[in-house]
Amino acid sequence: MTKVLICDNTKVLSVVGVHQEGIAVVIPIGQVSFSVEDSSPVGVGYSYTLDAAGNPTFTPPPPATTTTLKAVLWYNCFTPQEAIGIKTSTDPVVQEFWFRLQQLITAGHDVDTSLASVQEGVQYLVNKGIVAAPRVAAILLGTLT
Numbered sequence: 001m002t003k004v005l006i007c008d009n010t011k012v013l014s015v016v017g018v019h020q021e022g023i024a025v026v027i028p029i030g031q032v033s034f035s036v037e038d039s040s041p042v043g044v045g046y047s048y049t050l051d052a053a054g055n056p057t058f059t060p061p062p063p064a065t066t067t068t069l070k071a072v073l074w075y076n077c078f079t080p081q082e083a084i085g086i087k088t089s090t091d092p093v094v095q096e097f098w099f100r101l102q103q104l105i106t107a108g109h110d111v112d113t114s115l116a117s118v119q120e121g122v123q124y125l126v127n128k129g130i131v132a133a134p135r136v137a138a139i140l141l142g143t144l145t
Contacts, residue, residue: 001037002035003015003035003040004025005033005034005043007031007048009032011045011046012044012046012048012058013031014044016033034048034056036058041060042058045060045061046060067112067113067114067140067142068110069113070109071101071104071109073144074101074111075105076145077139077142077143077145078131082125082130082131082135085125085131086130089130091128093124097124097125113140113141118140122136123136
């Protein structure tokens with residue numbers, strides 16, 4: 001099983017989905033397609049270059065450097081276990097982190113996860129065992145749980 005990538009001359013524009021051999025996929029005029037294994041991470045936004053034989057090498061899009069979203073939405077980036085750990089902590093730094101987040105939620109403000117104070121706060125939660133280290137990137141990118 002493979003997935004078909006619809007591309008312009010430099011970037012993946014869409015993924016047709018997983019299909020079986022022998023099933024036709026219509027490619028818009030002026031675009032090209034490549035097939036990759038359905039387990040491949042290549043998707044929309046990836047760029048590509050062709051080698052001398054015409055085989056593509058895909059490059060993922062650069063990671064987001066700034067994520068700003070409503071505080072109430074950012075709160076939902078934490079798992080329920082993480083949120084409970086934050087709210088029930090007796091550590092004064094964790095309590096301050098929670099207090100500031102509550103203020104932002106109440107006021108309807110945004111959280112800018114590119115700010116050092118936000119990144120340091122999340123890292124502090126990791127150091128205290130409230131958030132697992134592999135979760136930091138998802139939280140800072142605003143990935144909802």
